[in-house]
Amino acid sequence: MKVRLTQIIDYWLGVPMAAIFSLIHWLRRRTFKPELSKPKKILFIEISEMGSAIIAYSSLLRAKELIESNELYFLVFEKNRESVELLKVIPKEHIITIPDTSFLSFALGAFKALAKVRALQIDTVIDMELFSRFTALFSFASGASRRVGFHNYTAEGLYRGTFLTHRVFYNPHQHMSQNFLALVFALSAEKYEEPLLKRNVSEALLPLPSYEVDNGDKQAIEEMLEERGWSKKGDTKLVVFNPDPGEALPIRGWPLSSFVEVAKALVEHDPKVLVVVIGLKRSKTYAEALSKALPLGCCIDLTGKTKSLSQVVTLFTMSKLLIGNDSGPAHFAALTKIPILTLYGPETPALYGPLSDKAENLYSGYACSPCLSAANHRHSICRDSKCLKAISPEIVIETALRMLN
Template structure:
């Protein structure tokens, strides 16, 4: 959904992976369509699985750019470079993700000096829908909002800071500031967020919007919020793109790779213990601790609250 909101993207094609046959059929359709388009340049952003490289080759672009990984070996790299890719780029797991992606464009001569995030389009309809929802909950236009994302995707739930600490943080914020707190999340997060609401005894100054916002409404909400507090997750990057101040919490991944590039409006809390980062492309991004995420438990309510107050007062 978010790709439809990025103004630089003109057309989107998807592959239906709900079943093997649907995946094959829609993939062949996409390949046929792109071959007929006679694309000049194809850039493969996938850095681990090589099926996308094969598809890229079959689409027939004259210039084909993609990654190679040292651990794949010299012979495999020669195969990709000599037959499937015309330009290969070393996938560097130690650089910021934005640099890693920009390296593909740089390889074929693109100007990559501008590191500003893509613009996410919103509409008047998005604003009306959000304002209507907030108004129905008793949130007024003049209210100061702090938005919290206590969730992380199923890709790695170990990125979540303990829910009881988020609850204690919310109570401290409400006791020190005249704000209203809004919680976000998708439909799959609704039960988890409701558990948070139970801990804070359904404080009337805290609002659960999990499962009630589409990307457009979420973007508008983040535009108007005073501060966004979040685990390492997708909404962090939306907040950065719209210029909202953030406090983000990192553990299994490191902020040097996935945090905000510019820190003028953004604070990061990170325990920096020995086993972090544990997620990488060589272990399928699986946390080694299997739920015992010491890297997030090491982060205290007090240090996050200090970061929130400092960022809120700027």
Template sequence: MYKFVRPRTRALMFCIDLVGCILWGVWRLIQPWTWFADRSVPDSPKRILLIRADYIGDVLLITHTLPAIRARFPHAEITCLVSPGGAAFIETNPHVDRVLTYSPPWFFKKKRRDAIREYWNIFTTLRRLRFDLAADFRGDLRNIALFMVAPGIPRRVSFAASGGYYLLTTIVPFAHGLREAAYHTQVAQALGAQVPDDAVPEVYPTTADETAAQAFLDRHGLDTSAPCVVIHPGARKAVRLWPAERYAAVARALIERAGARIILIGAPAERPLIDAVNAHLDNQATIATGEINTLRELAVLFKACQLYIGVSSGPSHLAGAVGLDSVLLFGPETPAQWEPLGNRHTILQHRFPCCPCTQTDCPHLPHHCIDAITVDEVVTAALSFLDQPQQGRS
């Protein structure tokens, strides 16, 4: 069962799998000593590789499985291969021994020469470390082939829903419609780990992170005298962007009706959008971009706030991880798969006939699914949280 939405993509992957299966079968035929090799997950592997090398929210959503995997393999050396952006969630995790970072060119654009050089570096590192067991949480043929098979890792665990079933030694069953975190749980369970039903993503800030976040709060006079509301107006895809003037209208209503203090967050590349929101707000917001510089500092900041407003993104999952109440604006995404884990949240979405979709740019812009969400809807949802005591993680 392929997980792709587009029929053309499913057909293409079937053809790739057919050719790949034949080539892999020929390769196995000339290596008869591999025919009877044990393909099960070993009880006591020395070195384990866990892979989720894509966006920051995806990396965060594997952290709830790490305590259980560590409990299953207490003496193994556990390495995580993640994107540089998501490494902040893993570097301080006590259940991981080593972090390797890599930016796959199919997620992060780069020049061909740089892509070849970077892959060669990570390939040689994986070969040198001689892993006994690897698990890919995404279930991506490219990850399976390039990070598991090519480096010669003998036991390989993942989904086959993106192709490459013949390359795996343990195939994790795939079912449509689950939360993304639930898919990660299934991979951990295939390794033999017992992940509790109430497990949630974990972030481990350092003392330096806490000091930096507290200094930001003190510098701008952000204390418990007024509710702090964090707004992240940015989005990785244009189909998830909501107009800057509407974010400003929501912020203005919360200032006037709840006495809220507004904090705008985002990556440095999102600074023009953040400035545009603040300009519509007559510069009444505090801008954290450039002062809060790591995701762990952002996690500490979130713990001091009362509400998060944004789209489906990495920061929305971080808000879930620290238990920050959230109002989330969804465009074409599937809430059942991408809603955060660990907090109270309200998801606002207007379903169009073409939802869900995987488009980067909507052909119906500027009138599309996320554009249908109104300011009044967001304000009403936000006030419903601000009128209640903060609940923390759930």
């Protein structure tokens, strides 16, 4: 489904349904006030963003500590399932998915997922989406007695009802890893404390795990590279480029011409550098532009070639640097020791920077940036990302060479 279509449906259908669910919740509270026991089964909801599962790592582990069991579940779009599996925190059979190829498949998949959640008798739902009405409505319909999510309190707009049992203030000045932690710790907050959460959660952040490479994935990546001229015995420096910002938010894309200029400079400066372009099949035009601009044998096109997300992460473990837009791969790379150079414009690294001590984020800090935020459901009228164009190829080249050395 198109992102804008989902936003329109979420508003025009979601707002009145949220009001109806709020009324039902109010009537229930008037007649029945259940005593809440300790959470036993927790469902996390973060359906749309691939990198959010990595950012939520600390939250998942803290929730596991809270319930003292492995009864954690995760609801996510089918296409993003692997991003949850990478962490190996949520059992594979506990990952519930919804297809999003069309509105019909989404609607049917949502009802199927809801039926499964109700059958599991989930007692706690933690909604990590930023003011999505659909996920809030899903949490209410799940039958869970505890429903945790972000709430607007006195702010105008972003209405998603008043039926959350633990309403957490969304802080746009703290990294999303801390915002997610606030959702988990809200479960153990004082009963009538508002707004949640009145504590510093930064001390509860945990380092990301080191990715354990699967031998089959490593062999597959080595074969792909060798078929395209790479030698395992050589001293080549693999530099991974991720130039495609994706279909959902194309304004997050740094100009392709700038990526080409950087690639040419790195190869000219160090003949051992071998550029590897990653992405989906639709990303092939980016790889073709880079291949055409570089000397023969200096660029490998793996767009549409990797069979899984685990193979992409395996490639990162073999490489010296990742250069790319603000998107999922930067967060997946944080599970490895690869240096990460990420370019930000419409969004800010203060909220979405990779959780790696080897990450560097370039950000121009324009007055209009970030224009993608929770306040506008990440829908911007911008069609010209001057904030990204302001990041010159020269500064990226300088930073990349320093990180390579």
